[in-house]
Amino acid sequence: MKSKILLALLATATLAAGAHAQVKVEDAIKWRQSAYATMGWSMGRIKANVDGTYNKDEVVKAANVIQAIANSGMGALYVPGSDKGKGWAETRVKPELFTDGPKVGKIAGDFNQAANELAKVAATGDAAAVKTAFGKLGGTCKACHDDYRKDNK
Amino acid sequence: MNSKKIRVWDLPTRLFHWLLALAVIGLVATGKIGGNLIDWHGRIGLLVVGLVVFRLVWGLVGSTYARFATFFPTPGRIVSYLRGEWRGIGHNPLGALSVFALLGVLTVQLLTGLIANDDIAFVGPLYDLVGRDLSNLATGWHKLSVNVLIALVVLHLAAIMFYAHVKKDNLVKPMVRGWKDVPAGEPARGGGLPAVIFALLIALAAVFLASGAWLPEPPPPPAAVETPSW
Ligand code: HEM
Numbered sequence: 001m002k003s004k005i006l007l008a009l010l011a012t013a014t015l016a017a018g019a020h021a022q023v024k025v026e027d028a029i030k031w032r033q034s035a036y037a038t039m040g041w042s043m044g045r046i047k048a049n050v051d052g053t054y055n056k057d058e059v060v061k062a063a064n065v066i067q068a069i070a071n072s073g074m075g076a077l078y079v080p081g082s083d084k085g086k087g088w089a090e091t092r093v094k095p096e097l098f099t100d101g102p103k104v105g106k107i108a109g110d111f112n113q114a115a116n117e118l119a120k121v122a123a124t125g126d127a128a129a130v131k132t133a134f135g136k137l138g139g140t141c142k143a144c145h146d147d148y149r150k151d152n153k
Numbered sequence: 154m155n156s157k158k159i160r161v162w163d164l165p166t167r168l169f170h171w172l173l174a175l176a177v178i179g180l181v182a183t184g185k186i187g188g189n190l191i192d193w194h195g196r197i198g199l200l201v202v203g204l205v206v207f208r209l210v211w212g213l214v215g216s217t218y219a220r221f222a223t224f225f226p227t228p229g230r231i232v233s234y235l236r237g238e239w240r241g242i243g244h245n246p247l248g249a250l251s252v253f254a255l256l257g258v259l260t261v262q263l264l265t266g267l268i269a270n271d272d273i274a275f276v277g278p279l280y281d282l283v284g285r286d287l288s289n290l291a292t293g294w295h296k297l298s299v300n301v302l303i304a305l306v307v308l309h310l311a312a313i314m315f316y317a318h319v320k321k322d323n324l325v326k327p328m329v330r331g332w333k334d335v336p337a338g339e340p341a342r343g344g345g346l347p348a349v350i351f352a353l354l355i356a357l358a359a360v361f362l363a364s365g366a367w368l369p370e371p372p373p374p375p376a377a378v379e380t381p382s383w
Contacts, residue, residue, distance in 0.1 A: 040273070046274070134274075135188040138189065141273045145272065
């Protein structure tokens with residue numbers, strides 16, 4: 001009997017420790033909002049170069065940022081319970097993102113691929129190819145926003 | 154049956170109509186697809202600002218049947234139409250409701266679009282006037298109200314089919330050729346060259362305003378300001 005209680009206590013303690021190591025909902029929302037906002041910065045930067053005078057270094061820097069974020073495993077920031085709550089602002093994620101499994105996976109995969117492709121062509125400095133890859137990448141951002149992000153009302 | 158050919162839709166009204174139809178198809182397509190096409194969305198959107206403003210002015214200075222006063226759907230006119238007593242030419246009172254509804258929703262679409270953002274790499278040309286929160290709000294409305302617009306277009310097309318097949322009244326041909334066979338009625342008058350120029354000038358002014366070209370230069374681009382080199 002005593003050992004059982006001890007075991008239960010131990011189990012709770014381990015669980016609690018585990019939960020502690022896990023990302024808090026508020027932080028998860030903050031981090032993902034920050035990551036997306038950083039990508040927004042980088043997209044704007046690339047666009048300015050594609051539309052105006054092209055600076056290869058600028059574009060490489062920005063494309064690398066997006067690539068790094070895309071490959072960072074952002075899924076980890078969609079912890080259970082983070083379908084609601086406040087990070088820097090009220091989260092705009094739709095609950096479907098947590099339940100649509102394969103469909104979200106496909107969209108996220110397309111996004112990763114497009115981000116890798118953009119970083120690759122950015123390194124070549126070919127402005128026309130960058131423009132195409134940039135447009136494709138923008139399409140994958142939109143695909144996810146269309147389905148999994150709420151509009152402001 | 155005696156009928157005569159009269160001029161119903163003047164050339165500017167017809168050009169407006171078909172350009173608008175093409176442009177709206179282009180806007181819905183480029184809006185939904187996104188990517189680099191969002192730049193074209195912005196350009197076509199500005200064209201539509203010009204078209205809609207032109208039509209609004211044309212509704213005051215255009216030829217007879219293009220004038221809002223001619224077809225304004227007053228309750229009296231609607232009732233008489235529903236009783237089958239309306240004998241006019243041009244937009245009947247229900248059609249007129251559809252015209253005003255379409256122009257109204259288009260206006261909402263334009264005003265919200267001009268300050269919208271896609272959170273990716275595009276902002277409407279008047280975005281700087283309003284700030285992020287209002288822009289996000291407008292973007293939400295833009296995406297909602299386009300559904301109303303699409304519904305109205307579907308209704309518009311359905312009504313045209315209904316008139317063609319059930320009432321045996323082809324509404325498309327007059328909108329292409331300008332004239333129509335009618336039992337009786339006066340041809341459209343007015344809307345001459347000065348009126349066209351007047352309406353075009355106001356439309357151009359509206360496009361200029363909408364394009365944001367008059368806004369103060371945004372803060373100098375990053376390259377021109379001193380920022381740390383890391
Ligand atoms: C009658 C005119 C217009 C129509 C019919 C129209 C239609 C559309 C449609 C169908 C979408 C896609 C919505 C969705 O994804 O569900 C869209 C998005 C958008 N439109 Fe328009 N639009 C019009 C005018 C404009 C104008 C003048 C601008 C600005 C110059 C503009 C800026 C935008 C932006 C920024 C988006 C992207 C929203 C997002 O993806 O988050 N629109 N529009």
